Amino acid sequence: DVKVTQSSRYLVKRTGEKVFLECVQDMDHENMFWYRQDPGLGLRLIYFSYDVKMKEKGDIPEGYSVSREKKERFSLILESASTNQTSMYLCASSLSPGLGASGYEQYFGPGTRLTVT
Amino acid sequence: TQLLEQSPQFLSIQEGENLTVYCNSSSVFSSLQWYRQEPGEGPVLLVTVVTGGEVKKLKRLTFQFGDARKDSSLHITAAQPGDTGLYLCAGASSGTYKYIFGTGTRLKVLA
Numbered sequence: 001d002v003k004v005t006q007s008s009r010y011l012v013k014r015t016g017e018k019v020f021l022e023c024v025q026d027m028d029h030e031n032m033f034w035y036r037q038d039p040g041l042g043l044r045l046i047y048f049s050y051d052v053k054m055k056e057k058g059d060i061p062e063g064y065s066v067s068r069e070k071k072e073r074f075s076l077i078l079e080s081a082s083t084n085q086t087s088m089y090l091c092a093s094s095l096s097p098g099l100g101a102s103g104y105e106q107y108f109g110p111g112t113r114l115t116v117t
Numbered sequence: 118t119q120l121l122e123q124s125p126q127f128l129s130i131q132e133g134e135n136l137t138v139y140c141n142s143s144s145v146f147s148s149l150q151w152y153r154q155e156p157g158e159g160p161v162l163l164v165t166v167v168t169g170g171e172v173k174k175l176k177r178l179t180f181q182f183g184d185a186r187k188d189s190s191l192h193i194t195a196a197q198p199g200d201t202g203l204y205l206c207a208g209a210s211s212g213t214y215k216y217i218f219g220t221g222t223r224l225k226v227l228a
Binding site for chain 1: 126150157159160162205207215218219220221
């Protein structure tokens, strides 16, 4: 059974703290993604990584950074947490689509609900 | 910026009714996916459609990709309480790693 796990289901942090969200996948997938999910806005891509040590900004990267030192692990870092980063954070992984291909499935973790006070 | 609009945003129906959820964009996608997300869980893939006009069926769920590959619909026949959840569409362009997600439709089926 394929699996994406996230380090915490719920997290409460104070404004200004550095926050680490960890994601691990056991499917040997090349691609990994971090999204945030807010009511009425759907899922918005923060960062994605298509290989170890490779990363690209998504649609809303401001205030976030990422690290991918090993293929199975993708970390999201909030350098200085702010209240507007209170959200549900979802990690996903997928195979690489290949040139001209599409339709690959993303496998999601259960999410981390982060509250910044 | 590519956008995917879903309608309706919320839907509350009685068990046994039929419903259709729409996913629309002004952009062309090479593939489109539908996911269902239950409370406290991440989204789970239901189907991927890649050909304009394609229709796929998954038990009581029927998915259609528009001829111009700009829109899609999800039709549920005889809805059951187990269909309750958040339905998300997601579109991708050829050769990219990224999917653009729709705004979501929250469905509640009452017994």
